[in-house]
Amino acid sequence: MPDIFEITHRDSAGRIGRLTTPHGVVETPTIMPVINPNIQTIPVKEMQDFGAQILITNSYIIYRKPELKRRAIEEGVHALLGFDGPVMTDSGSFQLSVYGEVEVDNAEIIGFQHAIGTDIGVPLDIPTSPAEDHTLAAQELAITNERLMEALELNKDSGMLLAAPVQGGNHTDLREQAGRELGSAGFDIYPIGAVVPLMESYRYAELVDVIVSAKKGLPSSVPVHLFGAGHPMVFALAAALGCDLFDSAAYALYAKDDRYLTAEGTYHIHDLKYLPCSCPICSRHTAAGIVASPDKTELLARHNLYATFAEMRLVKQAIHDGNLWELVERRARTHPRMLDGLKRAVTHADWIEQFDPSTKSTFFYCGPESTYRPEVMRFGSRLERLELTGTVLIRPGGRLKNESEYDNVLHFKPPFGAYPVELKETYPLNAEVPMVPDHESLTNALLNTKKLMQLNPSAEFSFVYRKSWDHPLVEEICQMASHSWSV
Numbered sequence: 001m002p003d004i005f006e007i008t009h010r011d012s013a014g015r016i017g018r019l020t021t022p023h024g025v026v027e028t029p030t031i032m033p034v035i036n037p038n039i040q041t042i043p044v045k046e047m048q049d050f051g052a053q054i055l056i057t058n059s060y061i062i063y064r065k066p067e068l069k070r071r072a073i074e075e076g077v078h079a080l081l082g083f084d085g086p087v088m089t090d091s092g093s094f095q096l097s098v099y100g101e102v103e104v105d106n107a108e109i110i111g112f113q114h115a116i117g118t119d120i121g122v123p124l125d126i127p128t129s130p131a132e133d134h135t136l137a138a139q140e141l142a143i144t145n146e147r148l149m150e151a152l153e154l155n156k157d158s159g160m161l162l163a164a165p166v167q168g169g170n171h172t173d174l175r176e177q178a179g180r181e182l183g184s185a186g187f188d189i190y191p192i193g194a195v196v197p198l199m200e201s202y203r204y205a206e207l208v209d210v211i212v213s214a215k216k217g218l219p220s221s222v223p224v225h226l227f228g229a230g231h232p233m234v235f236a237l238a239a240a241l242g243c244d245l246f247d248s249a250a251y252a253l254y255a256k257d258d259r260y261l262t263a264e265g266t267y268h269i270h271d272l273k274y275l276p277c278s279c280p281i282c283s284r285h286t287a288a289g290i291v292a293s294p295d296k297t298e299l300l301a302r303h304n305l306y307a308t309f310a311e312m313r314l315v316k317q318a319i320h321d322g323n324l325w326e327l328v329e330r331r332a333r334t335h336p337r338m339l340d341g342l343k344r345a346v347t348h349a350d351w352i353e354q355f356d357p358s359t360k361s362t363f364f365y366c367g368p369e370s371t372y373r374p375e376v377m378r379f380g381s382r383l384e385r386l387e388l389t390g391t392v393l394i395r396p397g398g399r400l401k402n403e404s405e406y407d408n409v410l411h412f413k414p415p416f417g418a419y420p421v422e423l424k425e426t427y428p429l430n431a432e433v434p435m436v437p438d439h440e441s442l443t444n445a446l447l448n449t450k451k452l453m454q455l456n457p458s459a460e461f462s463f464v465y466r467k468s469w470d471h472p473l474v475e476e477i478c479q480m481a482s483h484s485w486s487v
Contacts, residue, residue, distance in 0.1 A: 004161065004188055005223045005244075011324040012374065013215070013242040013355040016316055019189075019223050021054070021086040021119040022159055023078065028223060029239045029319075031230070031312050032056040032088060033305065034249035035081055037068055041252045041301040044082045050302075051309035055083055056247045059113050059121075060092025063104060069112075076117040088120035088247075089113050093127050093165070093193070106147040110154045120161045120189060123151035127194035130170040130206065137169035141178055152185060163225065165193035170206060172213035179217020189223050189245070190214075196228035204237070204341030211241045212348045220355065232263040232311035233334060236327045237341055239315050241348075242355070248308055255300035258291075263311040264334040269300060279306035322360030325373055329366040346372035353378050363431035368440040371415040375428040379416050380448050386420070388456040394418045394449060395464040397487070406462070414441035417448030436468065446473035453480050 009016040019026045033047055035057040047055060057077070062068045072080045077087050091109045092102040104112075106124040113121035125144040128137045144167045155162045164187035168174030175192075182190065192214045198207045215224065223244045229235075230248025238246070250261065260267040262276060269290055275282040281290075281303040290299050318324040332342035345352075346369050353374035363375060370376070390407030393400070403409050410418040414437035416429060423429050433441070450473065453461055463481040465474050478484035 012240040014239040023086040028244040032247040054086040056088040059089035072116040086119040089118040125165040128169040161188040163189040175213040176217040183218040191225035202337035205344035208344040251304035261304040363428040365433040371440040388459040414445035417445040
């Protein structure tokens, strides 16, 4: 089977890709608006105007409604929805998680998705709650994977792309195990399932662990869908961890609750005096005007979609420009729990580093978490490559009068440490950093400098430091150096 997913750009563990489906090519990362075939706030035919390349709907809802089922079988799901682009259909797993049972089995729902001509089908998996213990999560994972393998056999030669939800609850070992087992089986798309409860309760640190564990098990070349991730504030973080597809019912559900989406968080429309957006809805209306409008829900849903797709475009541009992680750091500071997610993400920097390009544009230091970016970790791991002999001057800032007397001159820049001045314009040592380093940045730079000196015991080091550096490692390095002084 030819590859259906081509990666064109990378940054961190994120990527821009081209996903080939029976109804066209989709550029990822992207959002799939969720379409309720019974109720739709915004006409489906207008979805492409917002930027939608692909939609997702629920085949189980269609299956249960006799008239919808008849039309879907006779006309196809694309005609039923009025959309000629790719359509993904969920299987009823959400209803299974809410009600405990559904009126269809796995083989029936796969057969129905074949019959209605869906582009990407989903088997009837069991979405294990994050609250479940390891034993039950493992049992439900075994049932899910059995159903997925059944669906893989049923889907042979159908032309429909088949998704394999990666389950396992909140247990990272099960998520990684599921990714490894399913990733070698030959599915087309890999959704990470049952994470909505984590997002609803702002448990972003746990969400990061779930994503990374699933990704560690999966091949790096496959498209990954983060099920139920529809709030724009999570896009940058999830994309930086390698998620390619997102689905959003939030634009409509939040609108029904009078909520206004932004990438920085959610507002209640009644609490807004000014609209912090320039989309067509916000440009033509005031907050009070939306509140008073009989079309309030539709207006909010439209704004929410504009805000959703605007953030995804920003994420894609950041990947293209090589500054996705800076966007992640900015977004993480919009909510304390998002910052928890960022702090957890940097604990996986060694995993992210293997995907992160070695050359990009300028590195911008955005805060303490930047100290643990993959680029900084990579620099520290490669200090062994720098062999020094003779006299070595390590100095911060600009050129010193007597530095021509030294065999080697190194520039000291937090969060990296000491490096040859000849490399100062190369990435990531061309980093834009604060004039006054924070504690984390200075600590990492001093540790790297100490390591470099230990790796080159035959060299004679002179260490120049700033008087403002109140750090115990400064004294250690001064003791290791032949000469040291402050400026």
